[in-house]
Amino acid sequence: xxxxxxxxxxxxxxGLTAAVASCAxxxxxxxxxxxxxxxxxxxxxxxxxxPMSCLPSYNANDMQVIDGRNVAFKLxxxxxxxxxxxxxxxxxxxxxxxxxxxxxxxxxLCQGDIARVFDTTSRFTVGxxxxxxxxxxxxxxx
Numbered sequence: 457x458x459x460x461x462x463x464x465x466x467x468x469x470x471g472l473t474a475a476v477a478s479c480a481x482x483x484x485x486x487x488x489x490x491x492x493x494x495x496x497x498x499x500x501x502x503x504x505x506x507p508m509s510c511l512p513s514y515n516a517n518d519m520q521v522i523d524g525r526n527v528a529f530k531l532x533x534x535x536x537x538x539x540x541x542x543x544x545x546x547x548x549x550x551x552x553x554x555x556x557x558x559x560x561x562x563x564x565l566c567q568g569d570i571a572r573v574f575d576t577t578s579r580f581t582v583g584x585x586x587x588x589x590x591x592x593x594x595x596x597x598x
Contacts (some may be wrong), residue, residue, distance in 0.1 A: 498528055498536055502594055507589050508590045509590070515537060518531070525542075537592050538593060542588050544583050548573050552576050555571050558572075559573045
């Protein structure tokens with residue numbers, strides 16, 4: 457039994473090391489060149505406004521998925537609301553997936569809400585993420 461104690465400690469150390477490594481901060485999000493190009497096209501000529509805590513549901517009709525971390529909502533030709541999502545919704549940019557949110561209290565889509573990515577073919581949730589920020593971009597008045 458005594459000969460087994462060092463092995464148990466070694467196993468515990470390996471487990472502890474793996475647990476600490478899994479808690480390391482993930483690499484910061486870097487948009488792909490394609491994503492950056494889409495954002496540039498969408499936001500050219502527009503000025504960022506003050507971040508919003510909620511996007512009212514009446515402004516959430518014309519949705520454009522940029523990638524699994526960015527979703528845009530267009531309001532006419534002058535305003536775009538850019539919603540940044542946390543990691544977890546990476547499949548959203550691929551075909552056959554939908555973003556599903558639950559709205560409580562009728563406030564619309566709000567910072568901190570959890571969104572799920574739903575596979576429309578298999579009808580399973582394949583990821584989830586949080587709404588990190590919502591920023592309006594508008595074309596300056598003429």
